[in-house]
Amino acid sequence: MRVIVGRIGRPHGIRGEVVVGVRTDEPDLRFAVGASLDAGPTADGETPPTQILRVDGKRWHSGQLLIAFAGITDRTAAGELTGSWLSVDSSQLPPPPDPDEFRDHELIGLSVRTSAGQAVGVVTDVLHHGQDLLVVRRAADQGEEYLIPFVKAIVPEVDVAAGVLVIDPPPGLLDPAQAQ
Numbered sequence: 001m002r003v004i005v006g007r008i009g010r011p012h013g014i015r016g017e018v019v020v021g022v023r024t025d026e027p028d029l030r031f032a033v034g035a036s037l038d039a040g041p042t043a044d045g046e047t048p049p050t051q052i053l054r055v056d057g058k059r060w061h062s063g064q065l066l067i068a069f070a071g072i073t074d075r076t077a078a079g080e081l082t083g084s085w086l087s088v089d090s091s092q093l094p095p096p097p098d099p100d101e102f103r104d105h106e107l108i109g110l111s112v113r114t115s116a117g118q119a120v121g122v123v124t125d126v127l128h129h130g131q132d133l134l135v136v137r138r139a140a141d142q143g144e145e146y147l148i149p150f151v152k153a154i155v156p157e158v159d160v161a162a163g164v165l166v167i168d169p170p171p172g173l174l175d176p177a178q179a180q
Contacts, residue, residue, distance in 0.1 A: 001105055003093065004043050005030045006065075006086040011078035017057075017066045018078045020086070030088065031058050031067060039084040049087060102158060110165040112136050112148070115156065120174065121146065123165060134165070146174060 006027075009019035024030045030037070033056065038049030057068035072078050090105055104126040112120040112134075124145070125135035132150040137143075148154060148167060157166035 001090045002038065002049070002087040003090045003103070003105055004085055004087050005037065007043075008039070008067075008081045008084045008086065010082060011075045012061070012066050014075045015068070016072040016074050016078045017068045018072075018081055020065045020067050022065055027065060031055055031065065033057060037086045037088060039081065039086055041084065043085045043087075050084075053081075053086070100152070100158075102160070106160050107134065107158070107165065110158070110160070110163055112165045112167060114174075115166055115168045120167065126150070148173070 003024075005022075005024040007021040007023065009021055011017065012019050020031070022031075029035075035055045037053050037055065039051050039053050040047055040049035053072075054070040055067055056070040059066050069081075072081065090103075093103065096103065107123050107126055110123045112123060114120060119139045121136045121139040123134050124137045127133040127135060127147070134148040134150050134155070136146045136148055138146065148169070154169060154173070155165060155167050157164075159165070
């Protein structure tokens with residue numbers, strides 16, 4: 001599976017640098033000099049990348065990450081990369097140092113059940129809006145979605161190998177009529 005780490009923006013200067021919109025929480029690791037990144041037209045994770053780019057230089061300027069890629073030596077060549085999504089293969093990523101830390105792609109697709117064993121649905125997305133939220137598509141009708149706060153008190157168990165995520169929902173989380 002492809003994991004998006006950035007998107008190439010406009011060229012910067014005349015020597016081939018580009019502004020990169022960072023989409024990873026480890027930019028120093030992902031964009032290290034010498035790192036290879038796959039570049040492609042879409043962020044769907046399924047479309048094969050169209051080219052491999054090697055990071056030749058990087059620097060931060062006014063809060064933006066500027067990257068120089070090997071072989072891209074002028075503004076015109078850099079401009080042709082504008083809009084390309086940068087990704088890496090998820091198998092290249094080392095496991096997180098904290099056993100309670102998970103990457104989005106590890107959670108998406110996990111079956112969700114309650115601690116009592118009731119099937120809830122499948123994780124379809126992870127949102128990061130101040131509070132990490134799991135988007136869970138309901139098992140029964142495949143139309144309704146739940147937003148489950150991704151905190152230890154509500155999600156006590158995540159077993160990626162088994163493909164299961166266990167929740168202990170407070171009253172009202174799965175059924176608003178039960179809210180106190």
